[in-house]
Amino acid sequence: MKGIIFRKEAQERIDEIKEVDILIGIPSYNNSRTIGHVVRAVQTGLAKYFPEKKSVLVNSDGGSTDGTMEVVQNTTIEDFQSILLHHRVEPVLKIATPYHGIPGKGSAFRTIFEIADAINAKACAVVDSDLRSITPEWIELLIKPVIEGRFDYVAPLYHRHKFDGTITNSIIYPLNRTLYGKRVRQPIGGDFGFSGNMVKFYLTKDVWETDVARYGIDIWMTTTAIANNFKICQAFLGAKIHDPKDPGADLSAMLYQIVGSTFDLMETYSHVWTKITSSEPVLTCGFQYAVGLEPVSVNLDRMIDKFRLGVKELMGIWKEFFPPEIIDFLHKAKGLRKKEFHIPDDVWVEIIYNFAIAAHKKIINKEHLLKSLTPLYIGRTASFVIETWDSDASEVEEKIEQLCKIFEDKKTFLLENWV
């Protein structure tokens, strides 16, 4: 596979740096408002927890026009003494460079991997540039398991609002856990730690022209680590609060990229997941504590309207692969009032498995198929919101656990139809 060619300035910087112990990557696109805080947290984390290690911060930018890269270059902690009591402070090196390839998070990560490989980084982490809740401890929690515990991949574990991360909660976490047998709670969390070996392995894969180059990168990284038996763990990072994802980002495109990548990985690793019959917990590092979260506003009427519109107009597509029971159910659900609106777990699991089978059998164009999932996903999210309106965090977690169990129980249906 052909590697990417860095810009002259980036190449010169790489030649100067030669080798590092730790690399922290920050992908960005027009995040000048929040990236300063993230850079400061990273610098403090590296100075506080890894003062003796040679470290570099890499900003891989998607062509920001709001001065994001300048903010990265100019952000420094002026008064380390007030933050750190007596640690020796090594300067944190920086590389800020635009990435090449398909515009998207995955392409930004690829540049980070290439730089990590070029300067032979022993431990790496990536953190989102829109985080408002990142603290220096995140760097310790993502990097220490790699350096001291010899883990190859550290997935994040956060406390999130009960209505946050709905693609994770309703599709990706239960499905990934059922398929590969590891209970990684935030497989598409966005903030990960990983070893130099993991980076080298990622770079052997030729996936950068697919949806992995976009939002598919997170699930690809997690699944690749699990399916290839790398040593994995989770790190509890506290609350995840960040700016809303790119406001212009289209939900159906995002859903298509993430779910499409998950289904593509099912093809790649069918020899792995078809043999797995149960799931097991993954070691979690870090002290877990309760956190306060910002409220999330939900427009239920609009969500249910979108579901109804989908059932009315897209039934022609779904009829090609849904069994009659699901078709009947959807027709009935369309007529339900807001108070009664409910999509049960078992129906939802069957919907997802039928989509996976339809994608596998290439029944219709993949993009049309997966984008037609959007109204059903919105309906399911509305149902989840109604159901958990008065529930606290632990009750919601229990509800998600129940859903996971149904995913696991019905895996035989998936296996039987995966021909």
Added chain:
Amino acid sequence: MNSFFQRVIIEPLDRFLERVLYFLPNLFSSILIFISGIILGLIFKAIFLRFFRAIKLDKFSERSGMLEMLKKGGIKEPISLILSKLIGWLAIISFSILSLYSLDVPAIERVLERFLLYLPNIFVAALILFFGYLLSNFLGRAALVAAVNAGIKLSGLIGRLVKLTVFLLALTMALEQLGIGRGTIVISFAIIFGGIVLALAIAFGLGGRDIAKEYLEKKIKGEEKKDEINHL
């Protein structure tokens, strides 16, 4: 009397017999070529069917989405069979034309010449129509899904309109290729399409005035309650 009989009956009959005798070998060779064409066509079909199956063309067509395209176009046979049939028929048609030429009849030759010159137009028109139909299905469905995801109430109508427009465009191109009413068809299409757009514009302008006002007010004043759910 005898010489009259000789001139009116015998001589034309002789000439006819002479021509028949001249024509018969051509006819026999023509029939032979035609039969060989049929046999060769069948052999070609069988050989190519085996060849396409051996190189797993059907699997490839399934992976590349071509099979889905054909299914949507109402064609249920595997691509290997379609292609081998096509090759078989091409052989039969080629030999049929050769056999007709071998008859050495000037009138047939002239008709064949004109037919042969026109044949590429029919082929191209059929191709345009076929791909136009597939494309209209594909784009109609893409528009439908996109409109539903954007929450547009008239998604079904949008999907059907896109499908119809693309197919009409393909039909116009195909008819133009065949040389049927060249200018008329293009102008008709432009008038119909322009008319539809104008009608829609007027309908939306008159019927949707209040909706547009409400929508703009909502957009500008930000009255609509938005979701803050982070899906990832």
